Amino acid sequence: MNSIWLNKDDLKEIVTVTFTLFAVIDILGSLPVIIGIKKKMGDINALLATAVSGGLMLAFFLIGEQMLQFMGLDIKSFAIAGSIVIFILGLEMVLGLDIFKHDENAKTSTLVPVAFPLIAGSGTLTTVMSLKAAYESYNILIAILINLIIVFITLRSVNFLERMLGPSGIAVIRKFFGVILLAIAVKIFRSNLGVMHV
Template structure:
């Protein structure tokens, strides 16, 4: 079998941009402060499982529930919008949960890492790329996600309190913009 590295690189970078784990660092740090330590391996495995599951049976799963990709994307965009709003305004919308296990799954594994944008992108990539390249791209991104989650404490110390606040507000605005884009590009379908 010939390996097309150009396809692998395209898929990997597309998923990296959509997952945006680097942009999520301020949000992850604030969630870590609320919940205690984030279970890096669990968050990585759960989000990876969701991505692979959606790669294999995503379209069928949504059909069984009577949902389409657009409904899924709109729901995810609302959660992302609220998270962005929380980051920008500094008001707590998602109450701290002392149970780090539940917080590791929601909202960290889903929708922050494997959100509607990521899952929709994975299904969209199937139209242009072989499944093996998408799977490899997912695995490469999961390794990056795991490294970032494990390094949160170091990143927090490197940025400092003021740097963290500035980065948090900046990426909060970015999250709001992403949420609005996902919402607006998918809500139009409901009028038809």
């Protein structure tokens, strides 16, 4: 029974990689940020955000290390830069600051910071690259596609989720996930700076 398509090992790999990417992307945890961006900058184009973040994941999956090397960068520097943007977003959420300036162009806010670094952030992109060492390429691509579908559905449902949670629910979740976002940013920063090892 040499099935080429979706044998037991493939299914196991797809499930593992899908859940790994889902945890790293954390689209549900990013909901308060996305709702806040939508209020400040207008509706987010779900299809564009999904397509751009999917394109970034695919690009990094195929030629990530070569791209960074070509620009004279390394993965650690890229991850630290992404962590700083995530940290600023977390500060906005916890302290009620307005660091990201209002932009009348909704397309701009869809690309930054929604597509990058919220969806396809440094953690996601470096995870995609590192998964190649342990799993079959086609299983990783299937897992990426599954996660992009989840991202698209979530972004399309932002208005519904906002109504369901209400202002007080959003405020509580926003502050809670702001702290989580700060912690994730610090973790990415520390692990890539390489100076905190004892």
